[in-house]
Amino acid sequence: MADDLYTPRPEHKFTFGLWTVGNRGRDPFGEAVRPSLSPTDLVRLLADVGAMGVNLHDNDLVPIDATPPERDQIVGNFKKACEEAGLKVPMATVNLFYDPVFRDGAFTANDSDVRAYALQKTMRAMDIGAELGAKIFVLWGGREGTETDACRRPDEAVKRFREAVNYLCEYSLDRGYGYRFALEAKPNEPRADIYFPTTGAYLALIETLDHSDMVGVNPEVAHEHMAGLNMMHSVAQAWEAGKLFHIDLNDQIPGRYDQDLRFGSANPRTAFWLVKFLEDVSYDGSRHFDAHAYRTEDYEGVKDFARGCMRTYLILKEKAARWNADPEIRAMLAEIQEKNAPNEYAGGYSAEGAASLLAQSFDRSRVASAGLRYERLDQLTIDILLGVR
Numbered sequence: 001m002a003d004d005l006y007t008p009r010p011e012h013k014f015t016f017g018l019w020t021v022g023n024r025g026r027d028p029f030g031e032a033v034r035p036s037l038s039p040t041d042l043v044r045l046l047a048d049v050g051a052m053g054v055n056l057h058d059n060d061l062v063p064i065d066a067t068p069p070e071r072d073q074i075v076g077n078f079k080k081a082c083e084e085a086g087l088k089v090p091m092a093t094v095n096l097f098y099d100p101v102f103r104d105g106a107f108t109a110n111d112s113d114v115r116a117y118a119l120q121k122t123m124r125a126m127d128i129g130a131e132l133g134a135k136i137f138v139l140w141g142g143r144e145g146t147e148t149d150a151c152r153r154p155d156e157a158v159k160r161f162r163e164a165v166n167y168l169c170e171y172s173l174d175r176g177y178g179y180r181f182a183l184e185a186k187p188n189e190p191r192a193d194i195y196f197p198t199t200g201a202y203l204a205l206i207e208t209l210d211h212s213d214m215v216g217v218n219p220e221v222a223h224e225h226m227a228g229l230n231m232m233h234s235v236a237q238a239w240e241a242g243k244l245f246h247i248d249l250n251d252q253i254p255g256r257y258d259q260d261l262r263f264g265s266a267n268p269r270t271a272f273w274l275v276k277f278l279e280d281v282s283y284d285g286s287r288h289f290d291a292h293a294y295r296t297e298d299y300e301g302v303k304d305f306a307r308g309c310m311r312t313y314l315i316l317k318e319k320a321a322r323w324n325a326d327p328e329i330r331a332m333l334a335e336i337q338e339k340n341a342p343n344e345y346a347g348g349y350s351a352e353g354a355a356s357l358l359a360q361s362f363d364r365s366r367v368a369s370a371g372l373r374y375e376r377l378d379q380l381t382i383d384i385l386l387g388v389r
Contacts (some may be wrong), residue, residue, distance in 0.1 A: 005318050008050035008246055008310040015090060016309075017284045018042050019059035020260075021302055022135055023292035024273035033295055034302070040081040045299070047085035049306045050208045054082065055091040055134075058125035069383035071128075079132055083312040090136060091182075092129025092245060094122045097190065107164035108144045108195065109209060118162060124173050130177045130375075136246050136285075138218050140184040140362070141167070145191030147339040157195050162208060165374060169211040182218035182245040186226040189258050210313035216245030220290055222252035222260055225267075232274045237279055241279060247278070249309070250291035259290045262305050272385055275313060276320035281385075287313060322386050 009012050022042050024032035037045070039061050039073060046054050052280040061078055062071050082089060095116050096106035106118035117189050126137055144161060146152070166179065172179040183206070187197035197220045206215050217238045224231040251261040251271065264271035278287075294307035323329060345357060383389035 006314045007309075007313050008052075008314065010052045012052065012310070012314070013090075013284075013286045014310045014313070015042060015044055015055055015088075015288045016051055016194045016306060017288070017290060018054060018251045021291060021294050021306055022047055022060065025293075025295035025297070027295065030295070033223070034299060035296070037299070039078050043078070043081045043085050043087055043206065045303065047087055048260055049303050050310065051087065051306065053087065053088040053090045054295055055093070055286075056270070056379060057093050057095040058128055059095045059098070060084065062128065064095075067100060068210075072360050075131055076130055082132070082322070085205060086198040089129070089132040089324040090133050091138055091288065092125060092132065092134040092136075093140065094125035096121065097140075102143045104151070105141075105143045105145065105157075107141065108152075108154055108160045115164070117159065117168060122168060126168070126172065126175075126179065130175070132178075135178055135180065136182055137179045138182045138184055139168075140186070140218075141194060141196060142186065145188070145194035147192045158205070161195065162205065165215060165378060169209070169214050172214070173211075179214070180245050181215045183215065184218040184220060184223070184248065186220070186223040186258070189226075192240075198229060199224065199238055206243060216243035218246040218248060219244070220248035220250065221271075222250050222258055222290075223248075223264075225252040225254050226256075226258060231270065232277050234259060236276065236277060239257070239277075240281070244283065246285055246288060247283075248288055248290035249274075249313070262291055262293075262312070263309040264316060264383055265308070268316070269385060270314070270383075271312065272316045272319060272381075276323065279317055279320050280324075321357070324382065326380065326384070329377065329380055332373060332380075336375075359380075 002242065018039055022037060024034045028030040039056070043054055050055065055166055062074050068073065077107040096102050101117065102109070102115060104114065109115055122139075129137060141153070141161065144157065151311045165183075166185050166219040172181075174368075182195070185196050185202050186194050188194055195207065199217050202217050206212050206217075209215055219231065219234050219238060221231045224234050234338065235244060237248065250259075251263055251266040252259050253261075253266050259266075289306070291305070291309060293302045345353060347353070380389065
């Protein structure tokens with residue numbers, strides 16, 4: 001029965017990128033350790049491990065210098081392979097960071113020809129995604145930053161980025177693609193500083209866009225942890241704002257380079273709170289794993305990695321259900337809720353309510369002396385996670 005709980009099914013909406021399972025283990029200090037697999041081979045690999053879908057950058061599938069006929073054949077073959085494997089393509093994105101032309105950024109570059117090419121490349125990536133059925137388009141500005149602020153004023157970069165996103169929204173509307181754009185933040189790497197370092201920074205930008213209803217965020221565990229932030233808090237803020245369009249699940253040890261570790265492998269406790277939040281609010285988007293296997297692995301190890309990401313999520317989902325049902329935890333939460341009674345300002349401001357609030361006396365000593373029992377609540381959580389409760 002337990003194994004059934006931890007077996008991925010289509011309704012779990014687990015997805016991986018071609019760049020994740022296709023990662024060959026290259027790093028700045030060593031060459032690739034795994035051979036290249038074709039996109040269609042990677043589709044079969046994902047079908048074999050039980051994923052629901054596959055996501056992609058444009059150049060994960062179509063080489064950057066492919067001719068239009070080559071592009072059409074490649075996309076057509078990939079679409080057929082996905083259909084045969086029963087995999088969907090929920091999300092597409094664009095690579096605006098690898099080619100040398102983007103060394104000074106893409107949408108924020110000082111050279112207007114680079115900015116124009118970045119728009120063209122993104123529109124063509126949107127064409128590919130739409131042909132494959134994607135409805136989410138992620139934008140990660142990996143090169144949208146600086147090593148020295150002598151090169152441009154950051155407010156000018158913000159204006160350029162806003163102009164680009166507005167343009168892409170209009171393109172989606174004009175073509176009838178129905179995209180929702182998800183902006184992905186990261187504090188640094190590959191640039192020393194990236195202009196929109198956190199999910200909160202993007203949430204602020206979105207409100208200034210011409211089509212803010214079309215644009216949300218794609219928080220990533222590793223990126224928020226690199227900034228020393230609480231991923232679940234960032235996700236909750238995005239959810240509360242109606243802007244959680246997509247999510248990237250992986251893991252990260254704070255203070256390190258962008259590790260993209262198997263989900264839950266470094267910080268299972270923080271992964272638990274994230275899974276619990278997503279399940280408690282009935283988030284209905286893809287659970288996308290933007291991670292990759294260790295450099296030590298062959299492709300059987302890559303399958304172990306992919307299965308591990310999904311299995312850990314499902315284990316934590318079951319732990320979250322157990323936490324919600326635990327009688328002692330429920331009793332403690334009920335006590336907390338009792339203190340959350342409506343008060344003078346709960347219905348919003350009024351002159352009468354303000355006068356009443358100003359006239360009220362509070363027994364600060366009594367309130368401050370009451371223990372809140374959060375230590376016990378947290379230990380119960382640990383007991384559940386460690387399997388002794």
